[in-house]
Amino acid sequence: MYLSEHFGRAFWVDSNNEFRSCPLFVNNKPDYSQADYVSEWTDWEGVNYEILFNIHHLEILNSEKFKDIMVNSDFNLTEDVYNEVKKCYNFSNLEDNNSYIDSLLTAGIWHGK
Numbered sequence: 001m002y003l004s005e006h007f008g009r010a011f012w013v014d015s016n017n018e019f020r021s022c023p024l025f026v027n028n029k030p031d032y033s034q035a036d037y038v039s040e041w042t043d044w045e046g047v048n049y050e051i052l053f054n055i056h057h058l059e060i061l062n063s064e065k066f067k068d069i070m071v072n073s074d075f076n077l078t079e080d081v082y083n084e085v086k087k088c089y090n091f092s093n094l095e096d097n098n099s100y101i102d103s104l105l106t107a108g109i110w111h112g113k
Contacts, residue, residue, distance in 0.1 A: 001062075002055045003028055006048070011038070013059045 002011040009021045010030035022035040038052070 001030070002059055003030075004051075004055060006051055011055050011059055013056075013063045017060075017063075019056050019059070 003024060004011060007021075009023055011019065011021045014020050019038040020035055021038055022033075023031050025031055038056075041047075
């Protein structure tokens, strides 16, 4: 699960590989009663696609490699940290992103549940 301060929403990939989201309460806990499918969003004005696609990618990795044991968040993610972590990601070999995952862990962006 990814808790996004940028979007004010939680994101995850469900068991059917659907990209889901729901709003966050003031205490940053997900409001599952308002869950939706990102594919059904109709208002895309102002949505930063790069951030959204990066969240989606992280959640695919999380669901496939870590069986949803990681909780991700951008609450402590500064632009500088984001750019440094992004440099570590191996776009040419999607099967080998251990350095990227290690960078996220080291930067404190990923936490165990």
